[in-house]
């Protein structure tokens with residue numbers, strides 16, 4: 001197998017080659033003006049990204065983790081509170097909850113979409129909590145914590161079933177914070193509003209990551225928060241900048257969590273290509289689906305009719321996942337697992353008291369999922385090879 005026959009899991013070199021001239025221009029402009037922090041590049045990107053998400057405000061921050069943390073703090077989550085989310089996400093989702101001072105509650109996922117299952121959320125609320133309708137307070141009976149917010153994670157680029165989640169949130173006075181770190185541009189058809197809604201426009205606040213491998217990636221660390229609430233937007237602007245709106249006048253204690261100008265400038269260049277990259281990802285997903293339809297043995301991603309996913313990842317399920325990955329690696333095909341250990345079973349969360357079997361769907365899925373190569377420049381012939389290698393493996397695995 002020659003090196004150029006290899007199919008990487010992700011190609012971050014090609015898109016930057018294509019945009020090299022424009023990105024260089026941003027870099028030179030930044031050096032020439034020494035405008036490294038704040039300024040027109042950051043504001044320009046914030047405006048563009050707010051528009052892209054169909055949200056009123058965008059606040060550029062240092063990372064997706066910052067975005068989640070500032071969102072939680074801004075809406076008033078803190079000590080004595082609990083926040084509900086899913087176990088099959090990147091740990092940043094729950095790090096932000098802990099770092100805001102709150103407790104973590106996990107509810108299981110839907111086996112078809114891999115996103116938060118509204119039925120499990122309802123079950124948690126109705127069987128494990130007490131609700132005081134007069135004060136609008138939901139209390140977790142076991143810990144005594146006030147359940148204040150829920151974080152649906154739009155995993156792999158597909159939005160969670162937001163209507164059902166928002167309906168429960170309204171009924172039980174929960175604040176919805178979208179973890180849209182993998183879902184730039186994803187859409188959800190809200191039956192309630194009778195229209196398509198963009199990721200980052202439905203929750204009270206939403207968090208985005210521009211980690212290089214995300215659908216919109218910076219050339220370093222970056223993130224953003226979106227909201228339609230002007231007051232919250234102002235608070236999050238203060239949180240990212242040491243609690244100041246005016247230099248050295250600190251109304252609150254904040255953080256060093258700004259988006260720097262160089263990244264904002266690069267992101268602004270790349271944002272212009274995002275819609276086109278998303279179409280290429282969706283086309284590649286359609287092609288995988290078609291190629292796999294002739295082969296048995298791997299469960300394909302499920303995209304409900306109310307969803308327009310942006311395929312941050314293309315995740316299939318097979319029984320002998322680890323062996324398949326080894327086999328694909330041996331023929332030069334890159335893969336990944338997102339994620340191998342559900343958060344409730346991670347060592348870091350041992351003290352939460354969850355055990356194996358508590359969240360069976362997330363646990364089952366984590367043993368079988370594998371992320372295949374997926375990026376806008378992925379070619380049809382490469383996908384054909386990936387699918388034929390997977391089919392080879394699943395057919396022999398069945399016979400053996």
Ligand SMILES: *Cc1c(COP(=O)(O)O)cnc(C)c1O
Pocket residue numbers: 063064065066089090092093153179181182208209210211222223
């Ligand atoms: C990437 C990611 C984050 C964290 O973003 P960073 O920019 O790496 O801090 C949070 N949640 C999810 C679901 C992610 O994929």
